[in-house]
């Protein structure tokens with residue numbers, strides 16, 4: 436199958452956007468990567484590079500600051516808090532037929548979308564920009580399972596098979612366009628599957644993010660350390676328990692803590708994306724990964740006291756990750772809340 440006539444926009448030339456651009460360049464589709472500042476110059480000069488466990492892809496692709504014309508598929512590879520601005524700035528790329536695929540971690544703004552109505556969730560799309568520009572029928576829910584970081588030369592380094600679960604968030608989408616996009620992703624080497632219930636996939640990813648990302652940003656631990664250190668593992672699995680309880684009230688049975696702990700250990704010494712942000716002094720995805728789920732649970736009469744305490748620890752920290760002596764004090768406070776809820 437040829438994909439030469441397929442126009443794909445990718446917003447965000449960080450870890451995931453760079454990796455996806457490199458992979459999709461192999462499909463033959465016309466790919467344009469939206470980048471900014473020095474990163475835009477670097478992509479224009481040297482293209483994109485991905486090292487996928489020794490399989491190196493180097494590709495020259497188009498890059499721009501803003502997309503000016505409609506594309507067939509638009510992947511949004513920015514942090515959750517940058518989603519609305521990225522869509523608003525590039526709205527010329529979004530026609531009625533454009534498939535829009537936000538790849539950000541966290542509770543998606545469309546979680547309760549119905550045909551014709553995206554709905555509102557706490558902390559997500561607070562100014563209604565996404566709801567104003569996008570129609571639910573064109574949004575594809577997506578979960579990217581990939582651990583990618585970038586070296587000092589702008590080369591994305593991936594340590595597992597790129598796997599994407601995606602599916603419509605409500606009825607009424609263009610099934611033929613979706614099938615073709617999946618074929619194009621596969622041609623690029625992204626293992627892609629159509630999800631019958633993409634919300635479930637999102638929640639499975641979110642339980643892993645919520646249990647580890649904020650804890651690692653606070654303590655500086657890697658995923659392996661969370662899985663192997665009793666004190667961190669107890670807190671991570673108790674955070675997962677709180678979230679699993681809420682997910683159960685929504686009709687979703689999320690995987691067990693044994694499954695999660697194996698996942699953390701298998702990931703090795705990977706710094707979660709939130710730990711990478713903490714180390715770099717960048718804003719954290721706390722609204723999408725932590726505050727929105729907490730507030731959703733509270734609005735329904737539930738609570739997540741351990742998660743609330745962890746958010747508080749992060750809010751009060753003057754530097755992240757906190758220094759080692761502060762880690763033990765913070766963990767002791769978290770253990771107290773954990774034990775009170777056990």
Ligand SMILES: NC(=O)C1=CN([C@@H]2O[C@H](COP(=O)(O)OP(=O)(O)OC[C@H]3O[C@@H](n4cnc5c(N)ncnc54)[C@H](OP(=O)(O)O)[C@@H]3O)[C@@H](O)[C@H]2O)C=CC1
Pocket residue numbers: 446447448449450451452469470471472474512513514515517520521524538539540579580581582583584708720
């Ligand atoms: N890294 C990973 O392994 C995984 C990440 N994820 C999720 O994927 C999403 C992206 O993560 P990741 O790639 O790691 O994040 P990065 O921070 O590495 O990349 C985000 C990029 O988006 C750019 N950006 C933000 N807003 C705009 C805009 N309006 N126009 C153009 N560029 C923009 C940023 O540019 P600038 O630097 O100029 O701000 C940055 O280069 C996050 O939600 C993350 O949680 C999911 C699975 C795994």
Ligand SMILES: CC(C)(CO)C(=O)C(=O)O
Pocket residue numbers: 540581582643644645647648702705706707708709
């Ligand atoms: C690797 C994983 C699943 C850790 O929660 C992730 O998605 C991230 O780092 O943001």
